[in-house]
Amino acid sequence: MVAIKRWFFHTFMPPWRWRLAFPAAVLKDIEMAVKQSERRHRGELRFAVENALAPAWVWRGTSARQRATEVFFKFTGVDTEENSGVLIYLLWPTEKFISLLIAALPDVCRRLSGMQ
Numbered sequence: 001m002v003a004i005k006r007w008f009f010h011t012f013m014p015p016w017r018w019r020l021a022f023p024a025a026v027l028k029d030i031e032m033a034v035k036q037s038e039r040r041h042r043g044e045l046r047f048a049v050e051n052a053l054a055p056a057w058v059w060r061g062t063s064a065r066q067r068a069t070e071v072f073f074k075f076t077g078v079d080t081e082e083n084s085g086v087l088i089y090l091l092w093p094t095e096k097f098i099s100l101l102i103a104a105l106p107d108v109c110r111r112l113s114g115m116q
Contacts, residue, residue: 002059013052018092022049034088042084046075049090064091 022030034045048071053062068089075087 007055007058010052010058011055015051018049018051021092042082044085045088046085047088049092051092067091
């Protein structure tokens with residue numbers, strides 16, 4: 001069954017909305033944090049943020065986790081030299097991801113929390 005509230009949320013979310021939370025300076029900080037992290041291990045990190053799911057996906061009941069898995073296999077995970085890809089996927093705005101992001105990129109999160 002379709003959650004109508006969720007469907008409306010994703011359907012009418014302005015496509016530019018994520019840029020308010022992730023201006024160029026924040027994206028640059030995330031890029032630098034990923035590069036610094038990659039120097040300490042052999043994994044290849046990718047950061048992806050999406051504003052909303054397509055209404056048809058929501059109607060079919062696609063979860064953020066399912067979409068993240070799709071993005072992972074489409075863009076990153078199995079195409080790395082050592083098959084060591086890691087996708088940090090954010091379906092913005094969502095509360096589920098915030099604790100993971102805070103643990104992984106604390107400096108970036110401090111800046112984001114100041115923008116809310």
